Amino acid sequence: MTQPAAVPVGAAVSAVRQASLREHNLALVLRQIAAADRPPSRADLAAATGLTRATVSALVDDLITGRLLTEVAPTPRSGAGRPAVGLTLAGHGPAGLGLEINVDYLAAVLVDLAGTVRHRAVRRVDLRPVSPVESLALVGEMITEAGAEADRQDLTLAGTALAVPGLVTATGLVRLAPNLGWRDVDVPALLGAHPGLGGRGLGVDNEANLAALGELHAAPPGSANFIYISGEVGIGAGIVLHGTLFRGARGWSGEIGHVPVHPEGRPCRCGGRGCLEQYAGQEAILARAGVTDPPALDAGPDALDADPDGSLPAPVPGAAVTRLVAAATRDEPAAERALVEAATALGVAVAGVINLLDVDTVVLGGVYAPLARWLAPTVEAEIRRRVLTAAWSPVTVRPALLGGDAAALGAAGSVVRTVLEHPARWLGRPGR
Known part of the structure; x- marks a missing residue:
């Protein structure tokens, strides 16, 4: 049997290093373009990365061929010479x-x-x-x-x-x-x-x-420590510490909906009693407010197609949540009581998380986002009351930037x- 030709060890290592270097440089150039506030030119990229213009041009050509980048009209220049062609992330790749x-x-x-x-x-x-x-x-x-x-x-x-x-x-x-x-x-x-x-x-x-990761990348720089609360029928939490999602030892952190706020309280689907979602979950709030959804039948996809200008309308909450928002806006007592009671339970649970993890922001997502106007003041009050460091280290409570489909x-x-x-x-x- 014919043996394959041997490859010198040094050559193999060199090939690996070359491939790794190219991967690194491709990512470096792409990140620069993604983070730029205006489309940079090849010369701009060379200056920003320290790579040679020839290297940058070769990398950019590969990224254009791969439909990751596209060239755009030259940006105006104040100095002499021809304006340079700008580069931006491709919208068709x-x-x-x-x-x-x-x-x-x-x-x-x-x-x-x-x-x-x-x-x-x-x-x-x-x-x-x-x-x-x-x-x-x-x-x-x-x-x-x-x-x-x-x-x-x-x-x-x-x-x-x-x-x-x-x-x-x-x-x-x-x-x-x-x-x-x-x-x-x-x-x-x-x-x-x-x-x-x-x-x-x-x-x-x-x-x-996933919602917390989306919020992390949508938030302004400096938003590195927060708890994202996803309010739906159940309640989940995504914890971000130092700009990284905290998953826990087995990847199952964040089940705040099953933190007991009334240890001998209402039975929960999880088998426990007094869980947060029994007091602050969507169905609990709606029932307390006297607002219910019509039977949730599968009426087919509610697809929102692009407008002529290419924009898409934002999703709207379910009909019952929309009616709850309307009732709260009219200052209806039942809606107000329901929201205060839910926010109190939520504040108790969140205060415990803050005492343990020392996050500085609470993000209200899911159905909590359109209800944040009414929920946030009571949640903040519970935090001030229960968090040991609240007097000199205030906590921000705000709605999710990405809304209901975070x-x-x-x-x-x-x-x-x-x-x-x-x-x-x-x-x-x-x-x-």
Whole structure:
């Protein structure tokens, strides 16, 4: 048998180093362009990165060919010479698909490399009586719809991430989602082979974690320590410390909805008693306020298509939450009592988190975002009352910047950031 020719050890190491250096430099150039406040030129990039102009030009050419960058009209120059061609992230290349499955709705968001939402769809449906297989089949329909929209807009799906309200392992196994009635549901096994994913697999994570990541990247610099509270039928929390998502030893941190605020209180779906979500969850607030949703039937996708100018309308909360906002705006006593009681319970739980973790911001997301005007003052009062350091280290309580679809946006953003951080992987993909 003929033996393959030996490769000198030094040559192999050199080849690896060259490949690693190219990957590093591709990411460096792409990050510079993504962070720039105006489209930089090749010369600007060379000056900012310390790379030679020839190296920058070669890297930029590769990124343009891979549909990660596009050239734009030259920016005006004050000095002599021809204006330089600017570079910006491509709006016609890879895109991330973010999905969310929650107790009473499904959502899908398609985001391009620059972070622009190119497609958004929401389907209102009560998933509690629906099996995991049937629920994920509905998610599959939304994947198909989003894929068709991506094709129409000349976008290539770079990946897909799904947000789930429950305990999710690193492999995408949903150990427990009590409000959905799920236990040990292997989501990638059930949905990962969907043809709309293009063979690129499916990431699965806790919805509050993905929402917190989305909020982290949407917030202004300096927003590095906060707890994101996702208020829905259940309540989850995403914890960000020093600019990094804190997952806990096994990746299951953030189940604030099952922190007891009344140890001998109302029974919870998790099997405990007096859990926060029994007092501050969406259904608890609506019931206390005397506001209920009509039966949550699957009325089909409520897809919000692009306007002529390319913009997309923001999603609106469910009908019952909208009615609650209206009632609170009219100062109706039942609505006011319900919101104060929910905010008091929420403040008690959040104060305990702050005493333990010393975060400086509380972000109210999910249905809490449109209700923040009424919830925040009472939550702040409980924090001042219960947090040991509150007198000299105040805590900010604010609504989420991303609104009600933060989890789906965070999921899509996680895909896009992977491309931005590792462009060489994208360029090396077959059929990208």
